[in-house]
Amino acid sequence: MQDIPDEGQAAPEPSRPSIVAPPLPAYRDELHERVLGHPTLLGDIAHAVGGPFHLMYPDRVAHNIAAFRAVFANTGVAGAVYYAKKANKAACVVRTCAKADAAMEVSSLGELTAAMAGGIRGTDLMVTGPGKSDDLLWPAIRHGALIAVDALDELERIAAVCRPDMPAWVLLRVRPPASTSRFGLTETELSSALHSIDPDGSMLLEGFSFHLSDYEVTPRATLAAALVDRCLTARTFGHPASTISIGGGFGVDYVAAADWARFTENGPDQRWFHPGAEIADFYPYHFARPGADMLTDILGTAGLSERLRNAGIRLAVEPGRALLDRAGCTVFGVRSAKARAADAADPHNTAYRFLTVDGTSFSLSEQWFGSEYLPDPVLWPHDSTGSADPHEPTPSCVGGASCLEADMVSRRRVALHRAARVGDLLVYPNTAGYQMDSNESGFHELPLPPKIVLHEQYGYLRWTLDR
Numbered sequence: 449m450q451d452i453p454d455e456g457q458a459a460p461e462p463s464r465p466s467i468v469a470p471p472l473p474a475y476r477d478e479l480h481e482r483v484l485g486h487p488t489l490l491g492d493i494a495h496a497v498g499g500p501f502h503l504m505y506p507d508r509v510a511h512n513i514a515a516f517r518a519v520f521a522n523t524g525v526a527g528a529v530y531y532a533k534k535a536n537k538a539a540c541v542v543r544t545c546a547k548a549d550a551a552m553e554v555s556s557l558g559e560l561t562a563a564m565a566g567g568i569r570g571t572d573l574m575v576t577g578p579g580k581s582d583d584l585l586w587p588a589i590r591h592g593a594l595i596a597v598d599a600l601d602e603l604e605r606i607a608a609v610c611r612p613d614m615p616a617w618v619l620l621r622v623r624p625p626a627s628t629s630r631f632g633l634t635e636t637e638l639s640s641a642l643h644s645i646d647p648d649g650s651m652l653l654e655g656f657s658f659h660l661s662d663y664e665v666t667p668r669a670t671l672a673a674a675l676v677d678r679c680l681t682a683r684t685f686g687h688p689a690s691t692i693s694i695g696g697g698f699g700v701d702y703v704a705a706a707d708w709a710r711f712t713e714n715g716p717d718q719r720w721f722h723p724g725a726e727i728a729d730f731y732p733y734h735f736a737r738p739g740a741d742m743l744t745d746i747l748g749t750a751g752l753s754e755r756l757r758n759a760g761i762r763l764a765v766e767p768g769r770a771l772l773d774r775a776g777c778t779v780f781g782v783r784s785a786k787a788r789a790a791d792a793a794d795p796h797n798t799a800y801r802f803l804t805v806d807g808t809s810f811s812l813s814e815q816w817f818g819s820e821y822l823p824d825p826v827l828w829p830h831d832s833t834g835s836a837d838p839h840e841p842t843p844s845c846v847g848g849a850s851c852l853e854a855d856m857v858s859r860r861r862v863a864l865h866r867a868a869r870v871g872d873l874l875v876y877p878n879t880a881g882y883q884m885d886s887n888e889s890g891f892h893e894l895p896l897p898p899k900i901v902l903h904e905q906y907g908y909l910r911w912t913l914d915r
């Protein structure tokens with residue numbers, strides 16, 4: 449990996465090897481492999497769209513739901529899978545969940561409306577989030593949704609709406625012990641709620657919930673066991689208390705263990721990156737026991753399955769990212785490419801290619817958390833359409849189409865398998881969970897990248913707009 453050839457520019461100063469980030473290739477499903485290997489599919493979609501786009505593989509969501517359900521079947525625990533809707537706005541995901549009879553976790557009127565429009569029944573909704581508006585609470589109660597209460601004033605507002613022919617089903621969201629989270633009720637608040645909800649009234653205390661921001665098994669198992677005990681206590685007050693929800697946070701395994709180990713053992717080394725603010729914190733992109741396996745581990749901790757079965761308690765899970773694992777990718781077009789030669793003004797004095805793509809890092813969210821999306825983009829087509837192009841691994845940084853220095857899609861130097869040309873596509877893998885649209889923005893009046901839905905039909909790949 450040496451200098452960066454680029455016609456029309458002075459040859460870079462010899463001959464210091466470029467510093468690149470260690471490769472982090474993402475796992476590829478058969479469908480994703482077919483998309484990358486297809487001679488025209490990605491090029492045709494890019495031509496039709498005329499800008500960046502997200503490609504969705506909703507069949508994979510159905511597969512991921514089934515994996516969670518298999519854990520419930522194997523352990524004999526009554527369970528319910530609520531898709532955490534904030535992780536991706538695509539209508540095809542809602543429809544896939546509805547067809548699979550899965551439930552949905554929503555926290556705004558927009559999410560509730562989209563869920564119901566896609567076929568989710570009101571009784572299969574869980575409404576969470578802080579500071580719920582009355583505009584959200586009223587239809588939630590009307591449609592029989594489960595409401596995870598975050599503050600005592602919400603209980604008062606729910607009580608003002610529900611009535612015998614329109615009961616409200618509530619969970620009390622518990623703030624984990626020794627936590628400083630802004631979410632959930634403290635011990636004192638929980639006790640006050642337990643005493644204030646009239647067991648003969650129209651508000652039904654269905655159980656308790658939590659959501660943790662880490663990806664650990666033990667704290668979830670421990671807190672779940674405590675919630676079972678809370679249900680048993682609540683029953684002595686005359687409440688139904690037959691559901692606990694352990695929230696989301698089921699890990700996703702993006703890259704192989706050995707690749708992740710190489711990356712983390714040596715870094716992140718700031719010399720891998722185009723200059724800018726230091727990046728220190730990353731999602732754990734390798735996860736040994738992801739998704740449904742993590743649920744197996746939680747249920748296997750300290751006899752939790754047995755406790756749930758014995759107490760007759762239904763366990764709800766609210767995975768977002770894990771249900772979207774390998775359910776899509778994000779495709780940018782290369783708009784321009786320039787050589788950045790070894791340069792004494794660059795503190796790391798290294799040569800690389802700087803690509804500008806036709807979208808922004810708002811469509812690949814991690815930069816907005818001071819982090820970076822690490823599974824490597826793949827350059828498409830594999831062979832350059834231009835003249836003879838050596839397959840020379842080419843260190844490349846990727847910037848967005850905005851006028852902000854900080855708008856970097858990949859700030860680290862990725863070793864693309866060849867030099868990218870204008871018109872090539874960069875395919876970022878496995879982006880359906882949070883990357884695609886959680887921070888999308890109409891900045892610069894750039895259009896939002898559309899979502900394109902891919903299905904196999906009649907033995908070939910067909911695509912349509914998400915709608």
Ligand SMILES: *Cc1c(COP(=O)(O)O)cnc(C)c1O
Binds near residue numbers: 553695698766
């Ligand atoms: C965001 C969120 C989830 C989903 O979290 P993931 O990490 O995507 O699984 C579930 N429940 C609540 C209450 C949330 O806020």
